[in-house]
Amino acid sequence: KSLTGQEIRRAFKSFFAARGHQVLPSFSLVPHDDPTLLWINAGMAPLKPYFDGREIPEIPRIVDAQKCIRTNDIEEVGHTARHQTFFEMLGNFSFGDYFKKEAITWAWEFLTQVLEMEPERISVTIHVEDDEAFEIWHRQVGLPENRIYRGTEDNFWEIGEGPCGPCSEIFYDRGEAFGCGADDCKPGCDCDRFLEIWNLVFTQFNKGADGEYTPLPKRNIDTGSGLERLASLLQGVANNFETDLFRPIIDRTGEIAGRRYGESDEDDIHFKIVADHLRTVTFAIGDGVLPGNEGRSYIIRRLLRRAVRSGRRLGIEKPFMYQLVAVVDEIMGEDYPEIREKRSLIERVVRTEEERFHETLSGGEALLSELMAELGAKNETVISGTDAFRLYDTYGFPIDLTVEIAKESGFTVDRDGFDAELEAQRTRARQARQVAEGMQSQRGALETIDQPSKFVGYEELTVDAEIV
Ligand code: ATP
Ligand code: MG
Ligand code: MG
Numbered sequence: 384k385s386l387t388g389q390e391i392r393r394a395f396k397s398f399f400a401a402r403g404h405q406v407l408p409s410f411s412l413v414p415h416d417d418p419t420l421l422w423i424n425a426g427m428a429p430l431k432p433y434f435d436g437r438e439i440p441e442i443p444r445i446v447d448a449q450k451c452i453r454t455n456d457i458e459e460v461g462h463t464a465r466h467q468t469f470f471e472m473l474g475n476f477s478f479g480d481y482f483k484k485e486a487i488t489w490a491w492e493f494l495t496q497v498l499e500m501e502p503e504r505i506s507v508t509i510h511v512e513d514d515e516a517f518e519i520w521h522r523q524v525g526l527p528e529n530r531i532y533r534g535t536e537d538n539f540w541e542i543g544e545g546p547c548g549p550c551s552e553i554f555y556d557r558g559e560a561f562g563c564g565a566d567d568c569k570p571g572c573d574c575d576r577f578l579e580i581w582n583l584v585f586t587q588f589n590k591g592a593d594g595e596y597t598p599l600p601k602r603n604i605d606t607g608s609g610l611e612r613l614a615s616l617l618q619g620v621a622n623n624f625e626t627d628l629f630r631p632i633i634d635r636t637g638e639i640a641g642r643r644y645g646e647s648d649e650d651d652i653h654f655k656i657v658a659d660h661l662r663t664v665t666f667a668i669g670d671g672v673l674p675g676n677e678g679r680s681y682i683i684r685r686l687l688r689r690a691v692r693s694g695r696r697l698g699i700e701k702p703f704m705y706q707l708v709a710v711v712d713e714i715m716g717e718d719y720p721e722i723r724e725k726r727s728l729i730e731r732v733v734r735t736e737e738e739r740f741h742e743t744l745s746g747g748e749a750l751l752s753e754l755m756a757e758l759g760a761k762n763e764t765v766i767s768g769t770d771a772f773r774l775y776d777t778y779g780f781p782i783d784l785t786v787e788i789a790k791e792s793g794f795t796v797d798r799d800g801f802d803a804e805l806e807a808q809r810t811r812a813r814q815a816r817q818v819a820e821g822m823q824s825q826r827g828a829l830e831t832i833d834q835p836s837k838f839v840g841y842e843e844l845t846v847d848a849e850i851v
């Protein structure tokens with residue numbers, strides 16, 4: 384059955400609404416009152432207070448489509464069929480109400496009857512000790528034993544502190560053409576053959592700050608299904624980016640670039656990166672995060688710049704991302720009114736940020752061509768690590784761009800030299816921090832270090848390192 388992204392999103396909500404669930408709009412991407420998370424990265428994240436019993440929901444059954452950001456998947460974007468940094472997670476939740484039986488049988492019913500997916504292509508994983516889940520999948524649903532896989536490492540679900548438990552994941556076999564060809568390729572394999580479409584989490588523990596697991600007073604259900612992945616299957620396309628949720632963004636980018644998606648593998652990667660990062664930036668700004676130099680703001684700045692660089696690889700040399708915001712609005716604005724309402728603000732912020740980055744780029748390029756002219760006069764072809772580092776450090780000029788531009792003019796860059804300079808700078812920064820901390824401890828008890836914010840800082844650093 385072919386359905387649009389919007390139709391799937393709505394079908395999911397009405398299916399569960401008909402089964403007693405309250406339909407909620409997505410929560411903000413910015414976590415509320417949760418120092419352990421930088422972004423909302425799963426449907427259950429904003430519902431934690433209901434899961435651990437701090438708050439009681441009006442109705443113990445909730446269904447929603449939650450905006451999620453996972454920057455830790457950034458390296459996959461454009462390279463796998465199924466990962467984005469921004470995606471929508473469809474979820475149905477039970478708080479001390481129904482448990483495994485309903486969660487499993489409803490998931491099956493939704494996939495095979497509402498979405499009309501081929502039952503024979505569906506397989507599942509369960510936790511190695513979860514005989515209850517096995518019985519339900521095998522006896523009630525009728526799934527053959529050889530399509531129920533016990534115990535991969537992914538069958539226990541947790542994010543930081545909070546509610547967690549064993550889970551059962553649902554996979555769709557796209558066929559050998561998508562596979563890695565390995566003999567042991569099965570659900571859970573990293574390739575794109577067995578597409579993970581839904582994770583059913585049977586939440587029965589709470590993980591404390593001390594890392595201890597304690598049984599929750601009431602057992603819950605937390606499920607998450609990737610909307611773009613369902614759409615890719617129902618629309619019969621090769622990857623999430625070819626669904627109606629992305630394709631218009633890619634096509635518009637293609638018009639601006641004067642190139643077409645599907646003609647070169649390398650271009651396609653950049654088309655996907657642009658489309659993905661644009662959605663992330665659009666929705667983040669829609670939720671009030673402006674590009675900047677710290678925390679979430681910094682991530683948004685880096686994502687935007689990364690997309691601009693992909694745009695350049697497609698031959699786009701001027702600000703263009705801001706023009707794509709309208710396309711995101713057309714695709715999703717009806718179900719996410721915040722995007723429609725804030726569209727002109729988002730466009731302005733994106734445009735200003737693009738313009739600023741282009742200034743950095745042209746400043747850096749001017750310096751670089753002077754440098755290459757000087758080297759050329761001496762018949763040299765290698766840009767030293769020191770010079771590359773100066774461009775990076777003083778002018779904010781990304782190293783891969785230096786390499787790229789150098790290459791176009793027949794120059795190379797001493798990467799090892801650059802890396803050594805970078806490492807030296809990091810060491811200096813570390814030493815400076817130690818000195819500062821030393822001074823702090825001398826000042827004594829007045830300067831207590833705030834643990835929670837320190838933890839966030841650590842997470843930001845990791846994320847940042849991934850984005851550079
Ligand atoms: P994968 O193994 O494919 O990386 P996951 O196990 O990390 O997925 P979960 O944490 O179980 O994913 O999230 C629930 C669902 O959300 C997944 O089954 C998938 O459909 C979807 N999903 C997860 N990460 C992404 C992503 N980066 N982009 C798009 N959809 C995603
Ligand atoms: Mg993952
Ligand atoms: Mg997985």
Ligand code: MG
Nearest residue numbers: 537552579582
């Ligand atoms: Mg999973």
